[in-house]
């Protein structure tokens with residue numbers, strides 16, 4: 001199922017392997033034992049593993065997502081090294097004329113100092129409207145120049161130099177659950193930039209359907225990554 005994020009973005013959970021029971025059985029192999037279904041004892045074991053930071057069994061479930069997001073969101077996302085990325089190449093593909101423009105409530109100011117910023121909605125409608133138009137006009141200009149360079153036969157790898165960080169890109173993201181919990185702790189957080197958080201919120205909903213017991217213990221344990 002495709003989940004739209006903002007005007008042009010999306011997330012699709014394309015495939016996954018394993019769930020709560022796989023975590024239990026990766027732990028139980030230590031004692032040469034196996035559970036066939038998820039009961040109270042298995043639920044308790046996942047809680048124990050989570051609280052005591054026995055992390056490796058949480059590497060059993062693996063997820064693959066198809067993600068379409070602006071480049072500035074990918075810059076943050078791709079800092080998560082314990083996962084795999086395959087992305088559309090702007091050397092080989094012509095970039096579509098799409099860019100992210102924040103909706104009205106997302107136009108914000110930055111107050112405070114590093115580590116203690118607050119981001120506040122711009123209340124003045126006229127000012128917000130001007131900001132939106134400036135972002136759109138600059139982005140349109142960049143894409144106009146890009147398309148002109150492509151038409152003139154300039155290599156895509158050179159034409160792309162004029163594109164802004166709010167252009168869209170698409171990637172396959174493959175990640176195990178332990179690393180995904182780290183992603184969710186950091187990116188579905190009030191400290192994360194709102195745009196990447198919107199993606200993390202949707203990912204968390206999808207993952208909760210696959211590993212509901214683990215996600216309950218993760219939240220009960222203060223979202224500390226095992």
Ligand SMILES: Cc1cc2nc3c(=O)[nH]c(=O)nc-3n(C[C@H](O)[C@H](O)[C@H](O)COP(=O)(O)OP(=O)(O)OC[C@H]3O[C@@H](n4cnc5c(N)ncnc54)[C@H](O)[C@@H]3O)c2cc1C
Nearest residue numbers: 076078079080081082083179182183186187189191192193
């Ligand atoms: C709110 C916020 C603000 C940020 N601001 C900045 C910023 O200003 N500048 C900036 O550069 N980055 C910034 N980052 C990115 C941040 O520093 C991390 O690079 C990013 O969140 C990925 O986290 P990670 O390293 O835990 O994830 P992953 O790379 O997926 O790593 C997962 C875990 O594996 C282990 N690990 C991975 N690689 C190594 C290694 N080389 N050595 C030892 N252990 C390793 C660590 O335990 C790590 O937590 C920010 C992130 C957030 C959430």
